[in-house]
Amino acid sequence: MKELSKITETFTESVIREMTRICDAAGGYNLSQGFPDFESPQEIKNAAIAAINDGWNQYPVTYGESELRKAISKKAARYNGITCNPETDITVTCGATESMIATLKAIINPGDEIIVFEPYYENYGPDGILSGATPRYVTLYTPDWSYSSEELAQAFNEKTKAIIINTPNNPTGKVFTRKELEEIAALCIQWDTYAITDEIYEHILYDDMQHTSLATIPGMGNRTITINSVSKTYSVTGWRVGWAIAEKAITQRIRKVHDFLTVGAPTPFQHAAAIALSFPDEYYIGLQAHYRDARKFLFDVLQKVGFQCSLPKGAYYIIADTKSLIHTLDARDDFSFSHKLIELTGVATVPGSSFYSKSNKGKTQVRFCFCKKWETLYAVEKALDKLV
Numbered sequence: 438m439k440e441l442s443k444i445t446e447t448f449t450e451s452v453i454r455e456m457t458r459i460c461d462a463a464g465g466y467n468l469s470q471g472f473p474d475f476e477s478p479q480e481i482k483n484a485a486i487a488a489i490n491d492g493w494n495q496y497p498v499t500y501g502e503s504e505l506r507k508a509i510s511k512k513a514a515r516y517n518g519i520t521c522n523p524e525t526d527i528t529v530t531c532g533a534t535e536s537m538i539a540t541l542k543a544i545i546n547p548g549d550e551i552i553v554f555e556p557y558y559e560n561y562g563p564d565g566i567l568s569g570a571t572p573r574y575v576t577l578y579t580p581d582w583s584y585s586s587e588e589l590a591q592a593f594n595e596k597t598k599a600i601i602i603n604t605p606n607n608p609t610g611k612v613f614t615r616k617e618l619e620e621i622a623a624l625c626i627q628w629d630t631y632a633i634t635d636e637i638y639e640h641i642l643y644d645d646m647q648h649t650s651l652a653t654i655p656g657m658g659n660r661t662i663t664i665n666s667v668s669k670t671y672s673v674t675g676w677r678v679g680w681a682i683a684e685k686a687i688t689q690r691i692r693k694v695h696d697f698l699t700v701g702a703p704t705p706f707q708h709a710a711a712i713a714l715s716f717p718d719e720y721y722i723g724l725q726a727h728y729r730d731a732r733k734f735l736f737d738v739l740q741k742v743g744f745q746c747s748l749p750k751g752a753y754y755i756i757a758d759t760k761s762l763i764h765t766l767d768a769r770d771d772f773s774f775s776h777k778l779i780e781l782t783g784v785a786t787v788p789g790s791s792f793y794s795k796s797n798k799g800k801t802q803v804r805f806c807f808c809k810k811w812e813t814l815y816a817v818e819k820a821l822d823k824l825v
């Protein structure tokens with residue numbers, strides 16, 4: 438047989454999603470893949486069922502149903518301070534995942550570089566490879582996940598086409614401050630670079646943190662692609678409805694890629710998503726309150742059994758250092774730690790090296806997510822007691 442594509446030899450399937458399969462096979466507690474195990478809001482479940490019954494079962498407008506694009510535009514103005522025209526500046530995609538790869542495909546030429554903060558959400562690695570971009574990584578340092586301004590400035594050069602920013606950040610929980618975003622904006626303007634922001638956790642913030650959209654920093658509106666989705670905010674990760682907001686010329690390119698990749702995101706879920714986007718403020722306050730309490734609970738449990746970690750400022754993940762438990766589990770690295778932890782306790786995590794470009798990094802880290810119901814979190818507490 439002839440050789441399969443060379444490019445697909447260079448990355449593996451997602452470790453995050455593999456850990457879910459391993460967890461399911463073991464009947465464990467899935468603190469690996471970031472999706473809620475509690476019910477989605479009844480109102481939007483009803484809206485999705487109604488949309489199916491109302492006949493919204495054929496292809497959508499390829500770049501998004503008009504009703505949803507209008508709702509996205511209103512929400513972007515209200516929450517993010519982004520002004521965008523629903524007719525020309527929005528592409529609805531199969532989750533934020535498709536928005537990211539479609540955006541990269543729309544802007545990258547051979548030889549282009551992209552800047553990615555590390556550790557980073559696993560998908561950005563293969564996304565970069567599939568789009569043909571050469572990545573440059575800028576380290577986020579523990580304990581507060583700050584970066585060095587010098588290292589950031591050094592990462593930019595004539596070949597830099599885009600920087601990817603995920604705020605609030607997966608896996609670190611970092612929330613980029615306005616000052617940091619202004620510094621990034623100045624570099625983007627200096628080097629005439631695009632910015633792709635993944636803001637999927639924008640409503641999951643703690644300790645009075647504020648979400649700032651990079652697109653609202655002066656000079657960034659026409660060079661930023663703002664990606665989002667209903668997945669995390671409305672606890673419907675399986676609906677696969679996300680979007681990219683960008684000025685008209687960029688959007689035209691993203692729409693072309695999207696059209697040939699997937700044609701459209703599921704039609705009935707787009708209609709239900711439009712309803713979710715008009716939820717009142719109380720909904721977001723309730724969501725944050727649950728995650729704030731779950732964050733503290735899991736943090737305390739992890740500290741109690743011997744992990745070292747810090748409280749995330751946003752999103753719903755905790756990166757935990759395993760050093761003091763490596764001997765308890767007789768684990769040689771992050772993968773063996775994660776596997777042995779499932780065997781011993783039933784608790785599934787993501788091996789830390791999945792969030793780094795080099796497999797020798799993150800070796801003593803694992804990622805836990807806490808977007809789970811109390812019943813699960815209490816069971817996890819009990820299960821992790823086996824470590825002490």
Ligand code: GLN
Nearest residue numbers: 453454469470471534607
């Ligand atoms: N964002 C989620 C995580 O990091 C997973 C998303 C996905 O699997 N598509 O766990």
